[in-house]
Amino acid sequence: MAPVVSSVNPSTGPTAGGTAVTINGSGFTGVTAVKFGSFSASFTVISTSQITATSPPGAGTVNVTVVAASGTSNGIAYTYVAPPVISSLSPGRGPTSGGNTVTLTGSNLSAATAVRFDTSPAVITGNSPTQVAATAPAAPAAPAEVTVTTAGGVSNPLPYFYIPAPTISLLSPDKGRLSGGDSVTITGSNLTLTSTVRFGVTAATGVAVNSDTQVTANAPSGSGSVTVTVTTPGGTSTPGLGTAYYTYLAAPAVGSLDPSSGPALGGTTVTVTGSGLTYTEEVRFGSVPVPFTAVSDTQIVAVAPGGVPGPVTVVVSTPAGTTSGIPYQYVT
Known part of the structure; x- marks a missing residue:
């Protein structure tokens, strides 16, 4: 009585062959060959109900059969899967903390079983024949080689760059x-x-x-x-x-000077009253910067320099701007 094949596991593998396939069935006595389509595979008979075989190179879907002195078994389908290829990563860089979604684009990506960043596995969140979405794992600031694994094997690697936080x-x-x-x-x-x-x-x-x-x-x-x-x-x-x-x-403003006049020799202490004065950077009498102290947001104490008799304009500058001028009168 010819042998009978009930299942093969796995039922898919790469076109390059080399996959260990377990063949289950009965009547595996006097087995002389295991064939994947028309190609013979190396095999070991484990028992009358189980054989292990190494798939030869192939393409498409073929029938796995067992040949014995008593005849040839029925066939069970085994599908050769083209190897995955990735052509781009988006984005191609990300934080060392990981957690961002990286989309791998390419071909033969259906039924991806793993995405790896170097040796670290990523969580697959989406899959189609041309794309795999995965969550990047954490890693040090350095390039990592990204690959995807399917029944067709492991893809070519593409570099992904881990960037330190600013x-x-x-x-x-x-x-x-x-x-x-x-x-x-x-x-x-x-x-x-x-x-x-x-x-x-x-x-x-x-x-x-x-x-x-x-x-x-x-x-x-x-x-x-x-x-x-x-x-x-x-x-x-x-x-x-x-x-x-x-x-x-807020922009600074000056409302009054006290006193508003002083001797031409200078040296008068003048209280400047206004608003937005806390961060005063400069006080000028005419074109002359003078020593000052910002007492509060509404008051500055400055020392008038010497000048010629007559009026000069006093201005106050802060990071928010410069006030309009207010007159100070030099007297003889």
């Missing part, structure tokens, strides 16, 4: 006008691939990467104190030790 250590200036528009230099590390700079939740304009340690951007309009963040493929920076905060200031 950091910010300094903003200059760290204060500016409510209306925005001030150019801010951001100093830190891992800034080369900066794509977005945000002041709070608002994206800055005019972002320019100067080096891996420096980026410039134009502050958007805003108010109060906000966190400045930089985003790269390595992630988004986190503020540390107050170094990544930007404060919006």
